[in-house]
Amino acid sequence: MAMEGFSGVLRRLEVDGKISLIPKCKKGHISHLIFADDLMIFVKAVSDSVIASLGALDGFASYSGLHLNRAKSSIILEGLTHSNRMQLLELTGSLKDGKPDSYPMRGGCSLYPLFFKAAISIGQASSAPDLALLLREKFTISPGKLSANQNMKEGLGLKRIKEMNVAGIMKQFWWIASHKNSFWVNWIYTRYLKNDSIWTVRPSSNSSWVWRKIIKYRDIIEPHVHHLIGDGRLTNLWLDNWHPSGILLKRFGDRIQYDVESPRLAKVVDILREGEWHPSPPTSMELMETWGALPDIHKLPYADRDMVVWKDTLQDPFPPNQVGILCGIMPLRLSG
Structure with a gap:
């Protein structure tokens, strides 16, 4: 469900004209595909779309705690000159340069000319420390005693997983x-x-x-x-x-x-x-x-x-x- 937030971010970028979609993906407004913790982003190989896509990933990480795992992520570029290819690779930092023929898609979107294959992982900075801070706000801890603070009446703000x-x-x-x-x-x-x-x-x-x-x-x-x-x-x-x-x-x-x-x-x-x-x-x-x-x-x-x-x-x-x-x-x- 958390990844629906990222879908909303990319939809907004598309509506605002900050990312350009691959021609064959425009009709279905397909800017990305998600399965479990795998994410694929399809945008044109232009600097504005690349910067906006990476910015979306960084922004999403800041409020969700789900970070891009650069070691397992790659970018696929095709149909570019060598100089343009190197410029875009420099923009992406440490993302690996993938091979276009490694990820065939039949009957769907062409991978031309840019395709991110991103792995999402849970960042440590958004888990245990945040939970500890939440518990300190709700409880007073003393030797042998745990007592609820006044604002505990509002609950921890956590939702039941089943619901x-x-x-x-x-x-x-x-x-x-x-x-x-x-x-x-x-x-x-x-x-x-x-x-x-x-x-x-x-x-x-x-x-x-x-x-x-x-x-x-x-x-x-x-x-x-x-x-x-x-x-x-x-x-x-x-x-x-x-x-x-x-x-x-x-x-x-x-x-x-x-x-x-x-x-x-x-x-x-x-x-x-x-x-x-x-x-x-x-x-x-x-x-x-x-x-x-x-x-x-x-x-x-x-x-x-x-x-x-x-x-x-x-x-x-x-x-x-x-x-x-x-x-x-x-x-x-x-x-x-």
């Missing part, structure tokens, strides 16, 4: 459910959700560990994620949480879509006409219940797009708002 892990997974789920415009979310929809919804898809036996973890917490997140209907074009009629009964396919089963001869991926717009509800005649008790609740559903203006919002509930496993706060989501309170 933070759950919050991180829920944040990823929120990105998917709210269709965040990102390379990773687009890949998820292409790989796992081409013909299904995040709420109803079943992970296959060869699904990744991360994907199975995301699906594991689906039932906890479901009451929070709600669709507000505008023009109805972005919300699945049977597979999204927009109706008072919840996700209709989970509530009534596959039969409800067969009763109206509707495809699995039908949209809410299919039962709207000029902004007003216009469903097909009910042919079952389930449809009578479903269509009967439509007049009570609050809708956005028909000209607006559908919205995905975070809804607080009284049955939260965490204190009020804590899930949304941990996930970086601003909750929107809805009636009911």
Whole structure:
């Protein structure tokens, strides 16, 4: 989760024009890739981009304690004259000069003309001394006695690892459910959700560990994620949480879509006409219940797009708002 902060720094540098991306990476706004403690940065081989990238790493280290391990990091330069190559290597200090053919990437970004391969390690200066300082602020230590100071009532400021892990997974789920415009979310929809919804898809036996973890917490997140209907074009009629009964396919089963001869991926717009509800005649008790609740559903203006919002509930496993706060989501309170 800490590396998300670094992603934000690079996004800001890209928006401000302080780094230039490799041409093949511009469309997807791919400035870097992260896996565990490995980091790869893709920028043009110009001095401004190199200086800004190194400055981002130094700034990130100052507030996170995660430092660049120069002994295990390298820079790959290609398509440059010898003099330009030496100038950029001098800017990077002690980074090793890597070989372009050592890191092939097929079907993705070209490595031309600059590629950092950085190893991130935890700096000693940001661990034990800081924790010792924190403990001295919160406790008074005397021989044979440990007593809390007055400001201890505010707590140590530490978060439970289990809750933070759950919050991180829920944040990823929120990105998917709210269709965040990102390379990773687009890949998820292409790989796992081409013909299904995040709420109803079943992970296959060869699904990744991360994907199975995301699906594991689906039932906890479901009451929070709600669709507000505008023009109805972005919300699945049977597979999204927009109706008072919840996700209709989970509530009534596959039969409800067969009763109206509707495809699995039908949209809410299919039962709207000029902004007003216009469903097909009910042919079952389930449809009578479903269509009967439509007049009570609050809708956005028909000209607006559908919205995905975070809804607080009284049955939260965490204190009020804590899930949304941990996930970086601003909750929107809805009636009911």
